[in-house]
Amino acid sequence: MTRLSAATVTGVVASLTERGLVREAREAAGPPGIGRPHVPVDLASDAVVVGVHIAVPRTTVALLDLRGRIIAQRQDPHDGLDADTVLPALAGRIAALRRQHGARRRVIGLGVATGGWVDTANGTVVEHPFLGWRDVRVGAVLGEVTGLPVRVDSNSRALLRAEQLFGRAAGRVRQSAVHLFVGNVVDVAFAAGGVVHQGPRSAAGAVAHLPVEGCVEVCPCGRVGCLQAAVSERSLVRRALAAGLIDRPEIGALVDAAEAGLAAATALLQERARLVGRAAALLLDLFDPEVLVVAEAGANRLPDSLATLRAEVAARSSAGVEVTETVRASSFPGNVLAAAGGAVALHQVYAAPPASI
């Protein structure tokens, strides 16, 4: 498959074994009568990464193995939103999770995903409007307290890497893909030929203020019609609370209510799916990707929401694509935040395995 010689593959495997990333498995019989017996190799099961996600209401800290499987995770609300409160609290939660679940495992990296404008090269959150952060050196601070190599990236780029590495359509995603993340923050990432576009300022993918027909909320930027103001979780949760549809301020509660058959909850999520579908149609026509992945709480869990989103894309896009094939929900429903942080670290491991672990 790699078009490399057997000798080269043996050399590469030896190097990966030295780094503790692969292990020899039990010997298996090779083809009868020729050569040495085959020695199967497998990914090392004790090598893990820490995945961190910083959202507006809470942080998520997870341990993931090399296959991107979540071993353990915890979510904690913020005690305060300023970076001087959030980052030390995060460091404590990372240490606690490592003590509880990482004692017999080797932690080889730390990945952080968050919304807003993230400069990956410098490990800096340039601007996160909802947290009120500007030029916060997340990578340097967490690297110092944990002693781990740290990489920081945006929600959408992180989740696009997760789809490339472990997603249900990974092969097609590696050809070309657009990822649309819809949480409190709305952002987009684009990849072609397996490479996620970063841009010279790490600023690609800002679609918060994309004008979309049917968006009627007033945006903090002063205009009416911006995508993020209409579909962000905080906007939806506020409306759901006001209408008495949920009793806790979480998007998950609204999806639970819709799943339990509450018609007004379903209607709110359907409206969101239509607006997100309009934005998705614009992105599809702009990039013509092999796959367009939408990480949105409703479409990820409710088949009707995904169907509405796809129908809106089909009606609005001029690309004439087969929407069931092209427009997909996230491969990580219920775990997008842990998957995002983990993928930032695992991308680094797979792209350039650390020399000594």
Ligand SMILES: [Zn+2]
């Ligand atoms: Zn705006």
